[in-house]
Amino acid sequence: MEISKDLTAASSTPIVLSILNDGDSYGYAILKRVRELSGGEIEWTDGMLYPVLHRLERLGHIKARWGESETGRQRKYYRITASGRAHLDEERRQWKVVNTTMRGIWGSIQVAFTRTPPARPLLLLAPQGI
Amino acid sequence: MEISKDLTAASSTPIVLSILNDGDSYGYAILKRVRELSGGEIEWTDGMLYPVLHRLERLGHIKARWGESETGRQRKYYRITASGRAHLDEERRQWKVVNTTMRGIWGSIQVAFTRTPPARPLLLLAPQGI
DNA sequence: TGCGATACCTAGCACTGTTATGTATAATGG
DNA sequence: CCATTATACATAACAGTGCTAGGTATCGCA
Numbered sequence A, B: 001m002e003i004s005k006d007l008t009a010a011s012s013t014p015i016v017l018s019i020l021n022d023g024d025s026y027g028y029a030i031l032k033r034v035r036e037l038s039g040g041e042i043e044w045t046d047g048m049l050y051p052v053l054h055r056l057e058r059l060g061h062i063k064a065r066w067g068e069s070e071t072g073r074q075r076k077y078y079r080i081t082a083s084g085r086a087h088l089d090e091e092r093r094q095w096k097v098v099n100t101t102m103r104g105i106w107g108s109i110q111v112a113f114t115r116t117p118p119a120r121p122l123l124l125l126a127p128q129g130i
Numbered sequence C: 001t002g003c004g005a006t007a008c009c010t011a012g013c014a015c016t017g018t019t020a021t022g023t024a025t026a027a028t029g030g
Numbered sequence D: 001c002c003a004t005t006a007t008a009c010a011t012a013a014c015a016g017t018g019c020t021a022g023g024t025a026t027c028g029c030a
Helices: A005-021 A027-037 A046-058 A082-106 B005-021 B027-037 B046-058 B082-109
Strands: A062-068 A074-080 B062-068 B074-080
Touching: A005 A027, A005 A046, A005 A062, A005 A074, A005 A082, A005 B005, A005 B082, A027 A046, A027 B082, A046 A062, A046 A074, A074 A082, A082 B005, A082 B027, A082 B082, B005 B027, B005 B046, B005 B062, B005 B074, B005 B082, B027 B046, B046 B062, B046 B074, B074 B082
Parallel strands: none
Antiparallel strands: A062 A074, B062 B074
8 A cells, every 4th residue: 555755754754763772673575564564555665764763863763873783794783772662662652643533534433431440459468659 | 742744745635635534624723623532642733734725725625714703703614525435445445545554563573472371381481491 | 003803925944755776695496 | 598577776866745934814702
């Protein structure tokens, strides 16, 4: 499926950070991982990904190091930083706000399934004050 | 909450089309509706909204007509077109693909909460090897 | 009279994905 | 042995778009 430019722009950073948050990776592998995670629906180009990686590195959200594959190929591995994790958290919060808002407009179907918490939980594992 | 530029760009079109899909409206009212729908989290500026409306009109997704408020103020009302509804459907599909993908990565970070209870929970406070 | 809310509009800036192109190596198939 | 594909990284020019900052105007209220 073709994803619009704007949606790609909005999702590329949190997706890359999320992938790196699961473990170090490199450009080509990230492209394949995105395709895999989306069930083949999202197809990124390398010309779009590399500038994203360079920008994230410039901002200090990820750090690069050169490494070698089993076959001897040079690879540039990226690792998420503490700053990157904080940024990812912020992006996730924003994404959820927007997603919730949009689903609110779309979904007259969606029923809020709020459940009143029990007045007295069966197990008081962490009482306040401790 | 501050929503990033990219996320705003990606969500502005489907949000505007969704609001107009619920009924005709005009610029200033759309701004208030977005704030209301998001629970006050999304604050659009008019300088951002009007170009969006003009673009959607140029693309044929909405149609404008001048009207009058109860007080005699001039208002530019917008109505969604058939083309606009089709575009909205397409945007929703894309949004869902991306959202599902992102939730997939985020979910993998969290610990899976399987129904299978631990064999001896009380005694497994420390993993083997300690 | 002054102020905030209502109601619309636009120019220039900065950022970013797309497209196209370049470089190089390893594996595969004929 | 050679051609093709996959792997692996990089950048320049282009086009689209929100943001900032500014402008115009009416209405209700104190």
